[in-house]
Amino acid sequence: MLPLQxxxxxxxxxxxxxxxxxxxxxxxxxxxxxxxxxxxALLDLVNENEDSIFHALDQDLGKSRVESYRDEIxxxxxxxxxxxxxxxxxxxxxxxxxxxxxxxxxxxxxxEPLGVVLIFSSWNFxxxxxxxxxxxxxxxxxxxxxxxxxxxxACMSFLTQTIPRYxxxxxxxxxxxxxxxxxxxxxxxxxxIFFTGSPRVGRLVLTAAAKYLTPVTLELGGKCPAIxxxxxxxxxxxxxxxxxxxxxxxxxxxxxxxxxxxYVLVEEKLxxxxxxxxxxxxxxxxxxxxxxxxxxxxxxxxxxxxRLVNLLKDxxxxxxxxYGGSVDEEKLVIEPTILLDPPLDSEIMNEEIFGPLLPxxxxxxxxxxxxxxxxxxxxxxxxxxxxxxxxKKRILSETSSGSVTFNDSMVQFICExxxxxxxxxxxxxxxxGKYSFxxxxxxxxxxxxxFYPELEPRYPPWTNFKLAxxxxxxxxxxxxxxxxxxxxxxx
Amino acid sequence: MGSQSEGKAVFDTxxxxxxxxxLRASFVAGKTKSYEWRVSQLTAILKMLEENEQPIVSAxxxxxxxxxxxxxxxxxxxxxxxxxxxxxxxKHWMKPEKAKTSLxxxxxxxxxxxEPLGVVLVISAWNxxxLLSLDPVVGAIxxxxxxxxxxxxxxxASSxxxxxxxxxxxxxxxxxxxxGAVPETxxxxxxxxxxIFYTGNGRxxxxxxxxxxxHLTPVVLELGGKSPVIxxxxxxxKVATRRIIAGKWACNNGQACISPDYLITTKDNAVKLVDSLxxxxxxxxxxxxxxxxxxxxxxxxxxxxxxxKLLDEDKVSSKIAHGGERDETNLKIAPTILLDVPKNSLIMKEEIFGPLLPxxxxxxxEESFDVIKSCGGKPLAAYLFxxxxxxxxxxxxxxxxxxxxxxxxxxHLAEHxxxxxxxxxxxxxxxxxxxxxxxxxxxxxxxxxxxxxxxxLRYPPYTPGKLRLLxxxxxxxxxxxxxxxxxx
Numbered sequence: 001m002l003p004l005q006x007x008x009x010x011x012x013x014x015x016x017x018x019x020x021x022x023x024x025x026x027x028x029x030x031x032x033x034x035x036x037x038x039x040x041a042l043l044d045l046v047n048e049n050e051d052s053i054f055h056a057l058d059q060d061l062g063k064s065r066v067e068s069y070r071d072e073i074x075x076x077x078x079x080x081x082x083x084x085x086x087x088x089x090x091x092x093x094x095x096x097x098x099x100x101x102x103x104x105x106x107x108x109x110x111x112e113p114l115g116v117v118l119i120f121s122s123w124n125f126x127x128x129x130x131x132x133x134x135x136x137x138x139x140x141x142x143x144x145x146x147x148x149x150x151x152x153x154a155c156m157s158f159l160t161q162t163i164p165r166y167x168x169x170x171x172x173x174x175x176x177x178x179x180x181x182x183x184x185x186x187x188x189x190x191x192x193i194f195f196t197g198s199p200r201v202g203r204l205v206l207t208a209a210a211k212y213l214t215p216v217t218l219e220l221g222g223k224c225p226a227i228x229x230x231x232x233x234x235x236x237x238x239x240x241x242x243x244x245x246x247x248x249x250x251x252x253x254x255x256x257x258x259x260x261x262x263y264v265l266v267e268e269k270l271x272x273x274x275x276x277x278x279x280x281x282x283x284x285x286x287x288x289x290x291x292x293x294x295x296x297x298x299x300x301x302x303x304x305x306x307r308l309v310n311l312l313k314d315x316x317x318x319x320x321x322x323y324g325g326s327v328d329e330e331k332l333v334i335e336p337t338i339l340l341d342p343p344l345d346s347e348i349m350n351e352e353i354f355g356p357l358l359p360x361x362x363x364x365x366x367x368x369x370x371x372x373x374x375x376x377x378x379x380x381x382x383x384x385x386x387x388x389x390x391x392k393k394r395i396l397s398e399t400s401s402g403s404v405t406f407n408d409s410m411v412q413f414i415c416e417x418x419x420x421x422x423x424x425x426x427x428x429x430x431x432x433g434k435y436s437f438x439x440x441x442x443x444x445x446x447x448x449x450x451f452y453p454e455l456e457p458r459y460p461p462w463t464n465f466k467l468a469x470x471x472x473x474x475x476x477x478x479x480x481x482x483x484x485x486x487x488x489x490x491x
Numbered sequence: 492m493g494s495q496s497e498g499k500a501v502f503d504t505x506x507x508x509x510x511x512x513x514l515r516a517s518f519v520a521g522k523t524k525s526y527e528w529r530v531s532q533l534t535a536i537l538k539m540l541e542e543n544e545q546p547i548v549s550a551x552x553x554x555x556x557x558x559x560x561x562x563x564x565x566x567x568x569x570x571x572x573x574x575x576x577x578x579x580x581x582k583h584w585m586k587p588e589k590a591k592t593s594l595x596x597x598x599x600x601x602x603x604x605x606e607p608l609g610v611v612l613v614i615s616a617w618n619x620x621x622l623l624s625l626d627p628v629v630g631a632i633x634x635x636x637x638x639x640x641x642x643x644x645x646x647x648a649s650s651x652x653x654x655x656x657x658x659x660x661x662x663x664x665x666x667x668x669x670x671g672a673v674p675e676t677x678x679x680x681x682x683x684x685x686x687i688f689y690t691g692n693g694r695x696x697x698x699x700x701x702x703x704x705x706h707l708t709p710v711v712l713e714l715g716g717k718s719p720v721i722x723x724x725x726x727x728x729k730v731a732t733r734r735i736i737a738g739k740w741a742c743n744n745g746q747a748c749i750s751p752d753y754l755i756t757t758k759d760n761a762v763k764l765v766d767s768l769x770x771x772x773x774x775x776x777x778x779x780x781x782x783x784x785x786x787x788x789x790x791x792x793x794x795x796x797x798x799x800k801l802l803d804e805d806k807v808s809s810k811i812a813h814g815g816e817r818d819e820t821n822l823k824i825a826p827t828i829l830l831d832v833p834k835n836s837l838i839m840k841e842e843i844f845g846p847l848l849p850x851x852x853x854x855x856x857e858e859s860f861d862v863i864k865s866c867g868g869k870p871l872a873a874y875l876f877x878x879x880x881x882x883x884x885x886x887x888x889x890x891x892x893x894x895x896x897x898x899x900x901x902x903h904l905a906e907h908x909x910x911x912x913x914x915x916x917x918x919x920x921x922x923x924x925x926x927x928x929x930x931x932x933x934x935x936x937x938x939x940x941x942x943x944x945x946x947x948l949r950y951p952p953y954t955p956g957k958l959r960l961l962x963x964x965x966x967x968x969x970x971x972x973x974x975x976x977x978x979x
Binding site: 027064065066067069070074075077078081096097098099102107109110112114115191199202203206207209210211213215218220231236237240241243244246247251281284285286294295296385387396397400401402403404405406407408411412414415416417418419420423424425427428429430442443444445446447448449450451452454458459460461462466467470471474475 | 524558559560563564568569571572575590591592593595596599601603604606608609685693696697700701703704705707709712714726727730731733734736737741774775776777783784785883887889891892893894895896897898899902903905906908909910911914915916918919921933934935936937938939940941942943945949950951952953957958961962965966967
């Protein structure tokens with residue numbers, strides 16, 4: 001990938017945006033046929049370049065083909081196909097009911113594109129988190145500038161080179177480069193910004209957006225807990241629980257995912273059962289030791305690797321490691337690591353881990369997990385493995401998170417009918433399925449009225465009669481109105 | 492008690508911290524979550540309105556010389572409706588919404604649960620001080636939040652009455668009012684809120700959003716803009732004129748976010764339109780509108796001077812076709828129509844928010860769309876009077892604004908099935924009816940799965956067979972899944 005000179009980039013950036021704005025002005029992107037054409041072209045892009053995508057994901061993150069298909073290629077194909085099949089329905093105005101008072105009249109809510117949108121994607125799911133919002137922006141009829149993360153350079157290069165070959169260049173552009181490019185982009189005016197990343201950068205994005213009153217969607221992260229309750233008592237359920245926890249921690253990009261399980265909460269007496277079962281499946285899925293590690297991603301770069309290694313440096317934290325802990329700096333690999341009750345004030349228990357280290361925190365009683373979770377900022381997801389219906393209800397009503405998944409991990413991500421987004425520190429706004437279309441749309445209300453009948457009391461000069469009339473009208477008290485008008489009611 | 496009044500103590504950052512702490516403690520204790528609490532607070536607002544109509548009308552007269560009818564209907568009446576609707580529908584709004592699940596996650600069930608955001612800040616405006624303070628509060632209560640209300644200091648009698656009434660009628664540990672101006676608002680904006688709802692202008696909105704950014708707080712911004720009215724020819728001119736007047740001067744004398752700001756009409760229609768406006772204005776306000784009791788005054792001398800500046804600008808003052816009279820002592824400006832003002836004049840650049848109505852003249856009515864686009868940001872509302880279906884279609888498709896009305900003005904505000912909010916410079920987010928409930932809620936996605944066994948394809952070691960099955964599963968095609976399972 002060629003490094004871009006800053007001044008050249010800035011000049012071409014402003015030209016690009018001007019072109020996007022002009023294209024939007026012409027109305028090209030509003031037509032349903034344009035939108036469908038782009039979505040089909042995106043499907044072609046993915047279908048015809050699977051190998052290149054597999055290769056880029058392997059280069060950037062060491063992702064295996066299955067993981068790449070499951071978490072990136074498959075998701076995009078599903079999302080684009082779904083949008084194609086629903087687009088006509090989503091674009092149709094929604095009729096509104098009107099009270100008799102307004103008769104004859106028609107009310108509807110019409111979705112319209114916001115205009116020129118900026119999408120920032122993250123490095124951990126560099127294809128999904130770039131293209132899935134893009135699908136939403138296209139479906140809603142906007143022009144788009146996509147800025148993939150430079151921390152996944154092979155994928156960024158793939159996107160900057162391949163998108164122009166398939167999609168309408170005048171309406172959809174990709175720009176490479178580092179943080180300086182991102183910073184410059186934020187100084188310009190957009191009609192919407194969609195950001196996936198850390199809360200720290202989320203604040204910078206929101207502050208920049210405030211200058212132009214640009215609406216923003218922030219998909220951030222947090223420490224996603226997994227509560228493990230009575231599902232460990234039955235051996236087959238314990239098996240499934242452990243598999244889903246292991247799959248939900250190390251499956252997605254070796255824990256470098258906003259929805260990966262960050263830490264586990266379990267009752268003291270069940271801790272050793274859990275640890276043993278989890279260890280068993282780590283070995284089956286990923287191998288016995290560091291040298292034989294397979295079917296798992298690596299850490300994205302030196303900086304993240306060092307950050308994770310440092311989390312283990314604290315002697316009390318290091319002492320709590322019960323499995324794993326080995327690292328290979330050259331290959332940027334850390335083996336799946338389990339910690340039992342690291343100190344609660346350590347960094348590993350206060351920052352989002354975003355890596356293959358799994359603290360297991362023991363409690364006297366599993367119900368304490370609610371208080372524990374509430375002592376931390378709202379996470380993106382809470383996972384709970386329990387069959388206790390009362391406990392489920394308590395978790396739902398007494399905690400707050402982007403979403404909650406019972407008895408599984410990760411799968412809520414592929415449910416198109418569920419909104420995907422955070423709350424509090426984990427972000428705001430949402431997408432997936434129709435929510436993607438909505439997040440890039442303005443819902444314009446439209447009221448059609450007729451010239452007749454005329455309601456005289458609407459107009460000055462004001463009298464007591466008119467006041468009485470309007471009072472009744474506003475309360476939709478039709479009977480009262482009839483009485484008033486026929487003189488049976490005093491004004 | 493729940494309110495602080497000016498003069499008693501300085502409301503600074505420490506005071507703001509204390510207030511937020513108290514509200515957060517109430518929220519965490521779960522006080523605001525129960526259906527019963529929400530009902531009790533909404534009922535309290537209804538009682539408050541019922542028992543205090545005269546003091547409210549009086550305060551609005553002090554602040555704005557608002558005619559009694561406008562106060563009774565647009566502030567009290569609309570608020571009452573909001574409360575009644577929320578009381579009627581709240582149980583339904585609070586219920587989780589079932590969501591569909593697909594073959595890919597079978598077996599599972601899903602729902603979307605509404606939960607309160609927490610502790611919210613409502614900053615309101617001066618032009619409809621009761622409505623714009625309590626209407627968002629109704630939504631926040633219905634959604635189960637703890638609330639701090641900061642009314643506008645530019646309507647001091649209303650602000651003071653609001654503080655007193657909220658303290659007297661509502662649960663002071665969960666709903667508070669803080670009065671004040673810039674220093675108090677700044678102190679409040681430094682705190683962490685779970686949502687900020689702001690009604691006002693673009694300049695302050697930027698300050699609010701920048702402050703919110705520090706805490707990643709989502710915001711609703713209800714702003715304004717230059718709401719245009721396109722007036723076609725061959726329409727029922729008298730009816731159209733009356734509706735324009737009702738939306739402009741009968742709405743707080745033009746000081747409303749969705750008041751018609753300016754008109755656009757064709758050369759051929761202009762004179763007829765001006766004559767019709769003159770005629771109806773006289774019917775409504777008499778020969779000397781400055782003496783009419785049915786017109787609000789300008790809120791203060793700042794705004795009065797601002798409006799005169801717009802009116803007295805060179806090249807603009809000569810375009811007055813009607814009105815222009817002013818009474819500085821009583822802060823009154825008569826309904827004023829201007830014909831054909833220059834495009835680069837101040838009056839065509841800024842939101843007028845007052846009783847001046849410029850008319851822009853075009854050759855063909857279709858040129859109106861370009862006029863609207865060149866007039867700065869997207870407005871909160873746009874209006875069209877026409878009998879031409881094609882023109883209506885073009886208007887609805889091409890004009891971007893918060894909301895559109897064809898053949899009337901402002902009435903969409905009263906329709907609670909329609910989301911009320913802006914786009915671009917006119918704001919973000921919306922409210923009214925269920926949209927208010929949604930604005931103050933987090934919609935939490937919940938997925939229920941069982942533990943009855945798993946497809947091994949989910950887990951490593953990964954094989955080409957598993958890849959094929961995975962591809963099939965994600966495609967959702969049953970045929971493909973069967974084939975993959977059978978190894979084809």
